[in-house]
């Protein structure tokens with residue numbers, strides 16, 4: 001299961017008891033992706049949720065808070081096979097519900113969508129939490145780096161809004177609760193987002209999913225461990241590459257000395273070292289030193305002398 005769904009399942013798995021919070025949760029759900037429509041004289045609203053559990057929860061709340069029984073629910077499947085439930089509320093009750101949730105404001109003949117998303121439904125902290133639970137389930141998404149994959153994807157959480165004002169309100173409210181977010185524009189939408197893993201944890205904790213916070217922490221640790229071992233491996237590889245480069249330099253110097261006839265002018269121990277370097281060109285410095293029964297620093301010193309001699313000859 002992707003991490004978003006893990007968080008959403010955890011949110012849904014916890015009962016919301018107070019009526020104030022049930023309303024706020026419904027408002028968050030409907031605000032997220034609800035679409036108003038009119039059918040004859042009636043106003044209605046379609047909104048969708050993914051997964052049977054969420055659909056049942058939404059239907060339960062509509063029934064227990066407003067005595068509204070869902071009559072229409074259609075389903076489609078997404079690519080990842082999670083079922084999408086489109087919930088329609090319409091009829092006399094629909095306008096009442098939408099007004100009570102302050103999604104619609106009515107001024108005489110005029111009805112308008114109220115962009116002040118919290119007004120009338122959120123006063124207490126419990127309700128803000130519930131609102132963001134609903135909103136996150138509706139239009140929230142989290143991407144976290146895959147533990148196994150070496151792809152360097154970062155941490156990302158977002159809530160998608162179709163208007164700027166509610167995005168700003170949400171961002172400001174979250175910061176009051178200790179969650180720092182940013183806002184950006186993507187096509188026609190406004191995205192409230194977080195890039196820091198720590199802030200994502202703050203958000204997840206705020207919407208009441210502590211098990212998911214732990215899971216995310218665990219992932220971060222595993223990722224750090226695997227990053228560190230990658231760095232170690234890269235470092236080892238760097239050493240090997242440097243050794244190969246050094247050996248090639250030594251071999252080139254020896255070859256040059258031989259072809260210029262200068263080789264015989266080397267001291268005997270340097271000649272012996274040069275011949276061994278050529279003969280055992282795959283040896284590391286340590287291996288070659290051991291083979292020659294000298295220390296690594298002694299070998300290094302001799303090889304440096306050989307290279308210097310070859311270069312001096314050139315100059």
Ligand SMILES: [Zn+2]
Nearest residue numbers: 020021126127
């Ligand atoms: Zn409440």
